[in-house]
Amino acid sequence: MENEKHHIxxxxxxxxxxxxxxxxxxxxxxxxxxxxxxxxxxGALLLASVKSGLVLVYFMHLKFDKAYIQIMxxxxxxxxxxxxxxxxxxxxxx
Numbered sequence: 001m002e003n004e005k006h007h008i009x010x011x012x013x014x015x016x017x018x019x020x021x022x023x024x025x026x027x028x029x030x031x032x033x034x035x036x037x038x039x040x041x042x043g044a045l046l047l048a049s050v051k052s053g054l055v056l057v058y059f060m061h062l063k064f065d066k067a068y069i070q071i072m073x074x075x076x077x078x079x080x081x082x083x084x085x086x087x088x089x090x091x092x093x094x
Contacts, residue, residue: 007064017058024051045084 028047036043056062062070 007061009058009061013058017054021051021054024054 031043
């Protein structure tokens, strides 16, 4: 643990990420008022995925972690996508 490098992230970057997260939150609220049909849920899920990615990379410092941790988080996301797709396919073909 003594050999780990410490990283310093400027506060300006956190402010930019915060503004992006707020913008994406307002977009996810606004997408419910737009009539997209079946794509409304997909759009909301896409925006939520982008927001969670930003939180993981910058606020949870995944950008600065070791490669095996990044791979494990990526595998969890792939598992989540697979579960969501199987659920949607099951609902669609019933």
